[in-house]
Amino acid sequence: MGEFIAFIILAVCLLGSALLVVTLRDIVHAVLCLILVFFSVAGIFILLNADFLAVVQILVYAGGVSIMVVFGVMTVQRTQIQRSNSANSRFLVAIPVVFGTFLVAAITAARNIWTPANVPVPENDIKHLAPILLDNYVIPFEAAAILLTVAMTGALLLVKEVKDSGNKS
Amino acid sequence: MYGKGLLKGLKVSLGWFLRKNVTENYPDEMPNLPDAFHGNPIFDYDKCIACNLCVTACPNRVITLETETVAKKKVVTAYNFNMQYCLFCGFCQEACRPGAIRFGKDFELTKYKREDIKIKFVKPEQVEKKKQEVLQAAAEKEAAQKAAEAAEKSEAKATEKPKAKAVKKPAEAGAATPNNNMEES
Amino acid sequence: MFETIFVDAANWLRNLLISINLSPFVVEVFLHVVKMVVILVFVLLNVMWLVYMERKVSARFQCRVGPDRNGPYGLAQIFNDVAKLISKEMILPTHVNKKMYLLAPILIFAPPMAILAVTPMGEGMAAVDLNLGLYYFVAIAGINTVVVWMAGWSSNNKYSLVGGMRAVAQMVSYEIPLLLALVGVIVLTGTLNLNGIVDAQKSAWLIFTQPLAFFIYFIAAMAEANRAPFDLVEGESEIISGPYTEYSGMGFAFFFLAEYANLLVMAIMTTTLFLGGWLAPFGWTFIPSWLWFIIKVYFVIWVVMWMRWTFPRIRIDHLMNLAWKFLVPLAIANIFVTGLAKYFIGI
Numbered sequence: 001m002g003e004f005i006a007f008i009i010l011a012v013c014l015l016g017s018a019l020l021v022v023t024l025r026d027i028v029h030a031v032l033c034l035i036l037v038f039f040s041v042a043g044i045f046i047l048l049n050a051d052f053l054a055v056v057q058i059l060v061y062a063g064g065v066s067i068m069v070v071f072g073v074m075t076v077q078r079t080q081i082q083r084s085n086s087a088n089s090r091f092l093v094a095i096p097v098v099f100g101t102f103l104v105a106a107i108t109a110a111r112n113i114w115t116p117a118n119v120p121v122p123e124n125d126i127k128h129l130a131p132i133l134l135d136n137y138v139i140p141f142e143a144a145a146i147l148l149t150v151a152m153t154g155a156l157l158l159v160k161e162v163k164d165s166g167n168k169s
Numbered sequence: 170m171y172g173k174g175l176l177k178g179l180k181v182s183l184g185w186f187l188r189k190n191v192t193e194n195y196p197d198e199m200p201n202l203p204d205a206f207h208g209n210p211i212f213d214y215d216k217c218i219a220c221n222l223c224v225t226a227c228p229n230r231v232i233t234l235e236t237e238t239v240a241k242k243k244v245v246t247a248y249n250f251n252m253q254y255c256l257f258c259g260f261c262q263e264a265c266r267p268g269a270i271r272f273g274k275d276f277e278l279t280k281y282k283r284e285d286i287k288i289k290f291v292k293p294e295q296v297e298k299k300k301q302e303v304l305q306a307a308a309e310k311e312a313a314q315k316a317a318e319a320a321e322k323s324e325a326k327a328t329e330k331p332k333a334k335a336v337k338k339p340a341e342a343g344a345a346t347p348n349n350n351m352e353e354s
Numbered sequence: 355m356f357e358t359i360f361v362d363a364a365n366w367l368r369n370l371l372i373s374i375n376l377s378p379f380v381v382e383v384f385l386h387v388v389k390m391v392v393i394l395v396f397v398l399l400n401v402m403w404l405v406y407m408e409r410k411v412s413a414r415f416q417c418r419v420g421p422d423r424n425g426p427y428g429l430a431q432i433f434n435d436v437a438k439l440i441s442k443e444m445i446l447p448t449h450v451n452k453k454m455y456l457l458a459p460i461l462i463f464a465p466p467m468a469i470l471a472v473t474p475m476g477e478g479m480a481a482v483d484l485n486l487g488l489y490y491f492v493a494i495a496g497i498n499t500v501v502v503w504m505a506g507w508s509s510n511n512k513y514s515l516v517g518g519m520r521a522v523a524q525m526v527s528y529e530i531p532l533l534l535a536l537v538g539v540i541v542l543t544g545t546l547n548l549n550g551i552v553d554a555q556k557s558a559w560l561i562f563t564q565p566l567a568f569f570i571y572f573i574a575a576m577a578e579a580n581r582a583p584f585d586l587v588e589g590e591s592e593i594i595s596g597p598y599t600e601y602s603g604m605g606f607a608f609f610f611l612a613e614y615a616n617l618l619v620m621a622i623m624t625t626t627l628f629l630g631g632w633l634a635p636f637g638w639t640f641i642p643s644w645l646w647f648i649i650k651v652y653f654v655i656w657v658v659m660w661m662r663w664t665f666p667r668i669r670i671d672h673l674m675n676l677a678w679k680f681l682v683p684l685a686i687a688n689i690f691v692t693g694l695a696k697y698f699i700g701i
Contacts, residue, residue, distance in 0.1 A: 028454070028507055035500060055489045063496030063529075070503055070522055126486060126546060175665065182415060182664040191417045 007047055014040035031069050038062040052126050207257040207272040210250050212290035214299070216269035219243040223261035223270050229254040232261060232270075239300050240307035246296050250288040252278060360479055360644065364389075389481040393470050397463075397615055404614040406432045407652075408659060415663040439610065444603035447510070454508035458501055459601065459608035465498045466615035473622050474549045476632045476644030487548035488540065491623060492533060495578060498616065499525040502587060505609070506597035517596025520670060521587045524577055527677035528584075532574035534685035538567035538692045539627055552631035559630040566688045568628045570681050577673065579620040580613060581658050583665035584673060591667075621654040629654070 017036040024030045038061040045054035133141050193200045202208075219236045231254045235247035262271045280286050367388065371381040406421070406429065413420030421428035446452070472487045474480040484490055499521050506518020540546060542563060543554035551560075561568045577584035588596045598609045625631060629650050632643035641649075668676070 026451075028451070032454070032500075032504065051484075051486055052489075055486050055493045059489070059493035059496065062500075063493060066500060067496075067522055067526060070500070071526075074519055074522070126489075178664045179660065182660060185417060186415050186660070188417055190419055192419045194419065194422075 003047060007044070010040050010043045010047065014044070027073055031066065031073055034069065035062050035066045038066065052129060202274050202276075206274050206276075207259050207262075209273045209275040209278055210252075210255070210261075210288065211271050211273045212248055212250070213269045213271075214245065214248070214291060214295050216267040217245050217248065218267055218269070219245050220266075222264040222266070226260040226264035228258065228260065229256060231255045237296075237300075239303050242303050242307070244296065244299050244303055245291060248290040250290060251286070252288055253286045358477075359642070360476065386481075390471070393467065393481055397467060397470060397618065398611075400618050401611045401614040402432045402436060404617065404655065405435055405611075407655070408614075411656065411659045412663065415660070436607075439607035440604060442603040444601075444605050447600055449510045450600065451508035451510065454504050455600075456605075458505035458508065458597075459605040461501045461504070462498075462608055462612040463615060465494050465501070466612065466619045468494045469619050470622065472548060473626055474552055474631060475622075475647050476642070479632070479644060480549060483549055484547070486546050488536060488546045488551065488627070491548075492536065495619075496525065496529060498578075502597050505601070509597065509600035511600050513593040513595075513599050514597050516593050517587050517589070517599070520589070520593075521580075521597065523670065524584070524586055524673060527674050528574040528577035528681075531570050531677055531681035531685045532578065534682065534689060535567040535570035535574065536627070537685075538564050538688050541689070541692045541696055548626055548631075552626060552633060555630040555633060559628065559633075559635075561628040564628070564688070564692070566684065567692075568624075570685050570688070571628065572624065573681065574677070575620045575624060576658060576661065577677075579616045579658075581617060581620075582662035583668045585667060586670050586673065589667060617655060617658065618651070621651045621658065624654050625650040 014037055017033040017040065020033040021030045021037065024033065038057060042054040042057040042062070045051075045057055219234065221234055224230075224232045224234050231251045233247065233249045233251070234245065236243040237246045238244070257272065259272060265271070364385065368381060368385060371384060372378075376384075409431070410420040410428075412418075421431040424430035424434055446455070469491050471481045472484045472490055474483075480487075502521040503518040506514045506516075506521065509515075539551065539560055542560065543551045545551060545554065554560075580587050588598070593599075598606055601609060625647065631650075632647040634641060634643065634646050
């Protein structure tokens with residue numbers, strides 16, 4: 001019962017703030033609503049006993065990604081920030097696409113036969129997570145790490161200061 | 170080594186942390202002032218010879234000195250110190266040879282009333298007393314002179330003239346002694 | 355007797371509630387509420403004390419006396435400060451972004467409170483014993499920046515905005531070395547539970563086994579708590595008061611006190627992670643564990659104040675250079691060495 005109430009609150013919070021992100025006129029308010037969305041998602045993770053994922057959600061999304069978005073917002077040059085996130089006129093296209101996707105997902109989910117795992121969620125889930133990441137799937141894990149490093153190096157190269165001679169090295 | 174300066178800085182500031190306080194809890198404890206401190210002006214009426222040097226030495230014309238001549242002698246009737254213009258330079262103290270005006274250590278010179286800022290050092294009764302003293306001294310001197318003259322006359326009859334002149338001089342010097350004493354003290 | 359005074363109090367309260375026939379669920383909820391209130395009071399008392407301590411320690415470093423007019427040793431100054439801050443008018447400038455402007459001071463206290471809920475302040479004295487305690491701390495600590503940025507942005511003042519931008523830029527640069535430094539701790543202790551980390555330090559405190567990690571963590575945490583020499587966000591000589599420029603009265607009071615709450619959190623985490631938490635050094639267990647904890651925390655705070663009066667404020671690009679070019683490689687090297695040691699020696 002308590003879990004259900006918590007879920008309702010979190011879901012309302014999540015959907016409401018997600019809606020606000022796309023409809024609010026002020027881009028700064030939109031960013032703050034986005035952070036609220038991330039927190040609500042973390043709350044839902046906690047309800048599902050996925051503590052680790054919830055903390056990752058807060059750390060990476062609410063802490064990291066939102067800061068990146070903030071950086072982006074601060075480079076926006078608008079005389080009137082209140083009108084910065086102008087609601088565009090692509091609603092007519094967006095609504096059918098979103099509802100279509102939602103419908104497909106809902107139908108697929110409904111037709112699927114869910115087999116719940118008979119094992120209860122482990123208490124200390126990080127102890128079970130570590131062997132999976134660093135033992136069973138170490139190659140994909142490392143590959144992802146290398147990919148990210150390459151991406152970061154590429155980004156550094158792109159923003160590197162251009163010397164007067166035009167030499168980028 | 171990298172960051173050596175940082176450690177040195179920490180050492181220095183720790184040294185300051187462990188040092189004794191330099192703050193003086195002023196209203197609770199009076200500060201320990203140096204001897205040459207220029208605080209409140211102190212005027213010694215009896216030492217003043219009304220030479221006017223302090224008045225001319227003062228860059229801000231703080232001091233006004235009024236005198237009255239009684240029996241060929243100057244008697245100070247007013248010595249006013251207008252504190253609001255005083256810059257505590259100490260020139261008056263330096264100029265005063267008898268040491269009649271000097272600076273004390275009291276620096277709490279704030280007053281409740283504006284008129285209190287002007288310090289009037291000389292009191293009327295002091296002036297009266299001084300006048301009396303001067304008159305008395307003049308009378309004594311006159312008497313002494315008369316006595317000396319009488320002695321001279323009586324002596325001149327007995328001895329020769331050059332010797333009489335030599336007797337007269339010590340009498341004059343004796344009359345000037347009060348001033349000399351003041352200068353020395 | 356004093357050792358278990360707080361645990362005993364909690365047990366006594368629980369037994370009392372059970373004895374009046376409340377359901378276990380209600381009892382647990384009630385106990386958690388009580389714990390939260392206790393933490394709130396703990397934070398507020400410490401913050402008030404820190405305002406006074408900062409003045410006194412600053413005075414000592416300058417060979418002054420500090421506040422000593424009100425009450426014995428000027429202790430009543432604490433109440434005067436708080437009363438002044440509370441009683442002043444909170445001015446709402448015309449051109450501020452009203453919602454954000456008013457929301458920021460309310461939210462600023464949330465991260466330090468949330469972190470203090472999981473820290474063990476004595477033997478068995480964590481309000482919530484979280485398995486992911488350390489991870490949770492790192493996640494919540496990052497949120498602080500968003501609130502500061504909110505204040506800076508909504509004030510509609512160029513100094514506030516510069517302060518907010520500095521807060522964000524600073525956060526991006528110190529968060530990485532901070533996280534990487536903590537990996538060394540996790541490798542050695544093998545747990546993310548803060549109680550577990552304290553237990554793992556029974557043989558040797560982590561400051562001795564992980565000196566480099568401590569060094570990096572301490573620098574990064576000072577930047578996180580906005581303490582000098584990393585107080586760029588406020589930088590009063592450059593940008594007045596940074597994001598707090600437009601705030602007055604209660605609004606400013608909240609930011610002002612939250613600064614000290616963050617300092618407290620920083621000191622508490624340093625103590626827990628590297629200085630053995632509530633463990634007694636030299637086996638001096640005659641002093642209760644929670645008292646040891648407080649002593650260590652205040653020693654760390656004193657060191658931070660010592661640094662404040664020693665080093666001048668660092669420039670923003672120097673902070674970036676220090677974090678990215680010096681601390682990050684150092685932290686990665688530390689992880690590497692710790693991993694090798696763990697693998698070959700099996701500490």
